[in-house]
Amino acid sequence: MTQVISKSDLMVWLGRLSESHTLIAPVNDAEITLFRRVSNVEDIALDFTNTTLSAKEWFFPPTETLFSVERKDGQVELVPAEKMEESVIFGVRPCDALGIALLDRPFLNEPADAIYRRHRDKTILIGLSCREAHPECFCTSMGTAPDDPSNVDVLLTEVADGYIVQAVTEKGKAILPQDLLKESDVTPPSPPSLSTVSVEGIEDAMLRNFDSIYWERLADRCLHCNLCAYVCPACYCFDVRDYNDKGKIQRVRSWESCQSPGFTTIAGGYDRRAGKGPHLRQRFSHKLLYFPREFGSAACTGCGRCVKVCPVNIDIREVIADVQNLGGKSGQ
Amino acid sequence: MQQIRDKAKELLTSQAVDCVIGYGRATDGVTSRPLFVYEPEQVEELIFDKTCTHNLTKYLLNRRGKKTGIVVKPCDSRAINVLLNEEEIKRDEVYIIGVVCDGVVETRWNQVGEEKQARCQYCHQHTPVVYDFLVGEPPEESPPAPEDYAAVAEIEAKSLSEREAFWTEHFDRCCRCYACRQVCPGCYCTECFVDRLDPLWVGIRIAPEENRIWHTIRAFHLAGRCAGCNECERVCPMNIPLSLLNRKLVKEVDELFGFQAGLNEEEMQPLGTFKKEEKLGIGE
Amino acid sequence: MGNNDPFIPYLATVQSVVDLTPDVKLFTVELNDVAVRESFTYRPGQFAFISVFGMGEVPFGITSVAHRNEGLQFAVRRVGTVTNALHELGEGATVGVRGPFGNSFPLEDYEGKNIFIIGGGIGMAPLRPVINTILDRRDSYGELLIINGARTPQDLVFAPEFDIWSQSPRTTLELTVDRGDENWTGRVALVPDVVRDVKPLPENTVAITCGPPIMIRFTLEALKELGFADRQIITTLESNMKCGLGKCARCNVGDKYICKDGPVFDFEQISQLFEMP
Numbered sequence: 001m002t003q004v005i006s007k008s009d010l011m012v013w014l015g016r017l018s019e020s021h022t023l024i025a026p027v028n029d030a031e032i033t034l035f036r037r038v039s040n041v042e043d044i045a046l047d048f049t050n051t052t053l054s055a056k057e058w059f060f061p062p063t064e065t066l067f068s069v070e071r072k073d074g075q076v077e078l079v080p081a082e083k084m085e086e087s088v089i090f091g092v093r094p095c096d097a098l099g100i101a102l103l104d105r106p107f108l109n110e111p112a113d114a115i116y117r118r119h120r121d122k123t124i125l126i127g128l129s130c131r132e133a134h135p136e137c138f139c140t141s142m143g144t145a146p147d148d149p150s151n152v153d154v155l156l157t158e159v160a161d162g163y164i165v166q167a168v169t170e171k172g173k174a175i176l177p178q179d180l181l182k183e184s185d186v187t188p189p190s191p192p193s194l195s196t197v198s199v200e201g202i203e204d205a206m207l208r209n210f211d212s213i214y215w216e217r218l219a220d221r222c223l224h225c226n227l228c229a230y231v232c233p234a235c236y237c238f239d240v241r242d243y244n245d246k247g248k249i250q251r252v253r254s255w256e257s258c259q260s261p262g263f264t265t266i267a268g269g270y271d272r273r274a275g276k277g278p279h280l281r282q283r284f285s286h287k288l289l290y291f292p293r294e295f296g297s298a299a300c301t302g303c304g305r306c307v308k309v310c311p312v313n314i315d316i317r318e319v320i321a322d323v324q325n326l327g328g329k330s331g332q
Numbered sequence: 333m334q335q336i337r338d339k340a341k342e343l344l345t346s347q348a349v350d351c352v353i354g355y356g357r358a359t360d361g362v363t364s365r366p367l368f369v370y371e372p373e374q375v376e377e378l379i380f381d382k383t384c385t386h387n388l389t390k391y392l393l394n395r396r397g398k399k400t401g402i403v404v405k406p407c408d409s410r411a412i413n414v415l416l417n418e419e420e421i422k423r424d425e426v427y428i429i430g431v432v433c434d435g436v437v438e439t440r441w442n443q444v445g446e447e448k449q450a451r452c453q454y455c456h457q458h459t460p461v462v463y464d465f466l467v468g469e470p471p472e473e474s475p476p477a478p479e480d481y482a483a484v485a486e487i488e489a490k491s492l493s494e495r496e497a498f499w500t501e502h503f504d505r506c507c508r509c510y511a512c513r514q515v516c517p518g519c520y521c522t523e524c525f526v527d528r529l530d531p532l533w534v535g536i537r538i539a540p541e542e543n544r545i546w547h548t549i550r551a552f553h554l555a556g557r558c559a560g561c562n563e564c565e566r567v568c569p570m571n572i573p574l575s576l577l578n579r580k581l582v583k584e585v586d587e588l589f590g591f592q593a594g595l596n597e598e599e600m601q602p603l604g605t606f607k608k609e610e611k612l613g614i615g616e
Numbered sequence: 617m618g619n620n621d622p623f624i625p626y627l628a629t630v631q632s633v634v635d636l637t638p639d640v641k642l643f644t645v646e647l648n649d650v651a652v653r654e655s656f657t658y659r660p661g662q663f664a665f666i667s668v669f670g671m672g673e674v675p676f677g678i679t680s681v682a683h684r685n686e687g688l689q690f691a692v693r694r695v696g697t698v699t700n701a702l703h704e705l706g707e708g709a710t711v712g713v714r715g716p717f718g719n720s721f722p723l724e725d726y727e728g729k730n731i732f733i734i735g736g737g738i739g740m741a742p743l744r745p746v747i748n749t750i751l752d753r754r755d756s757y758g759e760l761l762i763i764n765g766a767r768t769p770q771d772l773v774f775a776p777e778f779d780i781w782s783q784s785p786r787t788t789l790e791l792t793v794d795r796g797d798e799n800w801t802g803r804v805a806l807v808p809d810v811v812r813d814v815k816p817l818p819e820n821t822v823a824i825t826c827g828p829p830i831m832i833r834f835t836l837e838a839l840k841e842l843g844f845a846d847r848q849i850i851t852t853l854e855s856n857m858k859c860g861l862g863k864c865a866r867c868n869v870g871d872k873y874i875c876k877d878g879p880v881f882d883f884e885q886i887s888q889l890f891e892m893p
Contacts, residue, residue, distance in 0.1 A: 013546065030571045050375035052569050053507065063508060069669040076627055076669065076710040080619050104876040106863050107652045113863060134443050135360060210890050221366040221390070227510035227569060235842070237865040240623075241536050244670035251623070251673070253858075254536040255507075256866075260528065263866065266856045267696030272869070272893060276394070286625035290871040293835065308441040311515055311567040312386070313358040313365035529697045 001183050002104065004075040006162040007046075009180040014041045017088045021124070024049050024058055025090040034087065035089065044090070048305070049134055050303065055089055055096040056103060059119045062230075064254045066115065069249035073102060084118050088175070090126040095137075095303035097127055097151035098144040099233020106236060124171055127152030133192035136304025138317055140152070141199055146191040152156035157188050197317040199288075199298060202324065206289040209326045215279035215284075219228055221312040222259070226277060228306040229257030234287070234299040237263075258282045333380045335467045338404055339429055340375040343401045347425050353391050354453035355384040360442040360452040361518055365444035366391065376598055378403070380467075383444055385436045389517045392421050401427040405436070407451075409460035410559035410594030411517040416462075416605075417597050418557075420520065423591060430463025432470055451562045451575060454480035480593075487549075499544070499577075504545040505570040510573055514552065515524045519555045525549060547577065555581040556603045557596045625667050626652050626710030630705055631687055637771050639694045640738060640865055642679070644687040645711060656716075657682050660745035661852060661880040664715025665860055666690060671701040676717060677742035677879075681749055688713065691741040691773060698703065717860040718879050721746055721824065722852065729759035734835055736765045737829025740773045741863050742852050742879075743826050751784050761816055764811045765807035765831070769800045771791050772821040782798045790814060808834035811842070818843040824850045824879055836883065846883035853879050853886075853893045870893045 153172030356367030435452030870890030
């Protein structure tokens with residue numbers, strides 16, 4: 001027996017949650033879908049494939065104040081970032097949820113990022129299984145699946161008369177609207193099938209082909225914009241800078257990407273990673289070699305957003321397949 | 333298409349160029365992507381069809397000092413003229429395969445549109461304005477027609493507060509990926525104004541005030557230089573109507589100076605030219 | 617760091633600022649919070665971030681020695697926005713300190729060995745605490761040979777300490793400049809050439825070097841000519857850094873983070889790095 005909630009009751013539940021928490025959900029805007037704060041549940045888009053930016057922006061925002069500097073009685077005082085609100089994010093696809101679990105590794109690794117931890121502690125994730133797969137999806141190759149409940153607190157799966165509701169964690173169980181749930185003998189639909197790419201031996205293949213001219217050739221068409229990193233649920237490079245707005249000083253961190261020109265340039269002008277090939281290679285090495293070595297899994301969720309947005313069609317699935325087929329020798 | 337392949341093969345075999353930059357098929361099987369061909373055998377991968385919307389001229393800036401062949405549409409060829417005029421590339425280092433074009437369609441990953449892009453519908457250049465080899469039959473000469481600025485006029489007709497609301501709503505979505513800057517052939521400063529710390533025009537904050545400054549200053553830096561290739565709008569993940577913004581400045585320059593960017597290599601850009609006889613309007 | 621948040625610096629006050637060269641100043645700071653000050657300990661090779669609030673934060677090798685209780689010292693070369701702002705500060709100014717970060721020179725492993733220090737320009741800053749630790753525990757180490765080079769005599773960074781260094785037992789100090797001046801009577805030669813000239817023996821010796829990339833490259837060649845193995849040559853790598861915690865993914869050279877796995881590496885480790893540092 002499974003628990004289900006009707007579509008209209010789902011809206012009631014979300015409405016209730018929006019009163020006790022900040023509710024964040026997918027919202028349509030200018031022909032794309034983004035996770036936004038919603039006060040009116042009517043604004044929620046239920047019929048969406050995936051958001052343009054992943055849910056990571058609610059744990060690792062595009063711009064965030066780390067602390068402010070104030071002067072009190074002639075003394076300098078460092079004021080930590082503002083308290084976060086208790087939040088619920090609705091509509092997180094399993095790929096995005098995996099992305100958050102991947103971000104946990106560097107951010108919560110000791111010494112843990114206190115601000116990120118606060119975001120995580122104060123946020124409840126209501127996941128939404130995927131009914132359909134899209135040509136760019138390959139999550140099953142990267143350790144998750146369209147109906148994977150692993151990394152959310154509650155997972156909803158759409159069925160004919162509503163949604164199956166599955167509590168995954170204690171946090172998730174605590175917010176279930178017991179009065180709106182009904183017992184049902186409906187079985188979960190089979191998840192859609194996806195295109196796949198084999199990632200077996202990819203770390204080794206990346207290592208063997210580290211110095212291959214392949215990266216130079218691939219980077220020929222790369223524009224070195226930040227798109228792939230910004231839409232990726234598992235990318236986390238950031239820049240830190242101080243701002244002084246007429247005496248109000250804040251230290252701010254913002255998204256950045258290893259693809260930005262000047263990412264590794266030091267004062268004085270020396271750039272140890274000069275060149276388009278090494279720059280682009282860093283992205284794939286980090287995701288497919290360094291991150292797995294440090295944390296045990298590739299930093300890719302198979303969401304396909306980078307494939308969708310890259311202006312010049314640099315397709316990570318193609319890169320994975322190409323690198324495995326390159327005949328590089330170890331130690332080269 | 334075959335003409336492009338044959339010419340590319342000829343250029344590579346004779347070593348007239350080291351590389352031909354053209355279009356290839358993307359991994360979705362329906363759209364296209366830039367393709368760099370180094371070996372004559374590879375030329376069969378080159379394609380040309382209605383999905384070839386990319387402006388490849390930006391890549392010429394990475395190949396200074398090397399001989400390169402490039403496939404261009406008329407809009408792209410205008411960008412080449414801008415770069416030649418600004419002395420960023422050398423004419424004898426580029427072999428231009430110009431393709432006669434009557435428009436390309438909107439493309440997104442795995443999606444090919446039906447209708448021609450809006451910019452193609454008002455484009456007056458069907459034959460590349462500079463080329464070494466022409467592919468396709470140039471259409472009959474049509475009488476010169478006025479530029480179509482209807483989309484710009486529609487925004488101009490709004491009140492100031494309506495316009496502010498329109499642009500604010502769009503700029504607020506910007507995530508400062510700088511894809512618009514990276515794809516634009518006109519944006520090639522070794523240190524973009526956004527990376528300057530002193531003075532700090534735009535910082536690293538991805539926030540509404542900074543987004544506005546980024547877009548408006550970039551549009552001004554392109555005034556009199558924008559060839560209208562629409563790449564900025566195509567690459568934007570947030571659907572910000574950047575072409576519209578740049579077209580406004582195209583209109584301004586056209587109306588003030590009767591000048592359009594990139595129609596030929598020699599004509600000096602109005603914003604890069606000082607004429608002694610022009611009155612400054614100061615102290616007169 | 618402050619507030620259990622590794623991004624929030626400790627507050628510190630500048631105790632003194634001493635001009636070392638036309639563009640390098642030595643800053644001595646004291647952490648404001650007494651408990652923090654007493655528990656703050658570090659080893660040669662480690663670094664810390666100094667904040668000039670409102671301007672930014674930059675990593676510097678710590679150039680003082682913890683057990684001397686002389687305060688926390690940094691040799692700062694004026695080269696960019698934050699270092700420029702730092703150079704404008706005087707005694708009593710408040711700065712932020714985050715650290716100590718990174719690994720350190722394994723000086724215990726070098727006991728009983730001869731130590732060969734080769735430094736160029738501001739590269740002497742992370743080497744100074746190595747020298748001073750050895751001088752403080754002189755009997756634990758063999759011969760100490762220091763080659764210190766700079767562009768001009770004015771650019772020799774720790775000139776006030778040269779007498780103390782050279783007068784220490786079993787210690788030789790060789791100074792050299794790229795360009796002399798009317799008062800300079802010492803060597804005018806590039807550091808790698810001085811290495812070849814002095815010809816230290818590799819047996820039971822550890823070479824520790826730090827300086828501009830080009831100096832390191834040619835010094836490495838010279839040392840290998842003299843028979844030094846990669847494992848015997850130690851250096852400290854540099855990168856631009858933002859967090860110092862291995863989280864911002866900027867300072868990695870291949871799969872090693874300079875802030876966490878370094879900055880101290882030997883050349884055998886460096887030869888195994890996937891990228892060029």
